[in-house]
Amino acid sequence: DVKVTQSSRYLVKRTGEKVFLECVQDMDHENMFWYRQDPGLGLRLIYFSYDVKMKEKGDIPEGYSVSREKKERFSLILESASTNQTSMYLCASSSMGQGNEQFFGPGTRLTVL
Template identity: 90%
Template sequence: DVKVTQSSRYLVKRTGEKVFLECVQDMDHENMFWYRQDPGLGLRLIYFSYDVKMKEKGDIPEGYSVSREKKERFSLILESASTNQTSMYLCASGGVSTQETQYFGPGTRLLVL
């Protein structure tokens, strides 16, 4: 079974703090994704990566950066957390073929105070 893990299920941070969310997949997938999930808005893509050290902005990249130094690991960084970044963050990985699904991690619920 494909496994996608995220470093934390719940996280509480203060405004201005630097926040790291890590995601690891064990299926040698080329593509990895970071989404933000908010009620009524579905999943919105923050960033995705199609190879090591390669990244592309998604729909809502402002206030976020990412790092992919190894194929299996994709990190999301909030340089200076703000209250409007309180949300559920989902990581996913998948292959390059269009028919392939994405495999999701359990999510990190982040609260910024």
């Protein structure tokens, strides 16, 4: 089974803190994605990566950055957390190619106070 793991299920941070969310997949997938999920807004794509060291902006990249130094790991960074970044963050991966089925991690519920 494909497994996508995220470093924390719940996280509480203060405004202005730097926050790292880690995602690891074990299926040798080329593509990895970071989404945030908010009530009434569905899932919105923050960033994605189609190869090591490669990244592309999604729909809402402002306030976020990403890092992909190894194929299996994709990190989301909040440089200076703000209260409007309180959300559920979901990581996903998919095999090479476009439009393929995505496999999701369990999510990290981040609260910024």
